[in-house]
Amino acid sequence: MDNYGIRYTDISGHIKSLKATNNYLASSISKNRDEISELRHFIDDCVLYKKLKIYSINEAKAPDKEMYYQEHDTQLNAFHDxxxxxxxxxxxxxxxxxxxxxxxxxxxxxxxxxxxxxxxxQRQNEREINELQNYQKEINTYLGRNHEDI
Structure with missing residues (x-):
């Protein structure tokens, strides 16, 4: 009670609550990572478009479009992509x-x-889960009980 603010009998419920919270956090992290990846690709496309647009403009103005394309094919392909x-x-x-x-x-x-x-x-919750499980195990050993007896 002094260390965690909960009674010994409430430890199992608190551990389950922390595990459920971590499952929710893991789901949120996964979803956010997917969104970040999509945003990063979008930003990359915007940067490439803006940076390489001049090559497309110059290609349209070039007297020999084939020669210009051969000289700048990588930039033009990246721009068009x-x-x-x-x-x-x-x-x-x-x-x-x-x-x-x-x-x-x-x-x-x-x-x-x-x-x-x-x-x-999530890491903080994992540390707290481990501490509570160790605390629970120590109390059970001290009381000579196993979890099912309580």
Missing amino acids: AEFALKNRNIDLSQINSSSIKILQKRLLQAEQEIRELEDQ
């Missing part, structure tokens, strides 16, 4: 600019911080 991915998400390409990318990057950092906090809470 990013453009295709963004169009598939129904993104208005005219809205992609530095400030919107910075907003997305800030949101990504916040989401990553939230995951770290959830993982910290």
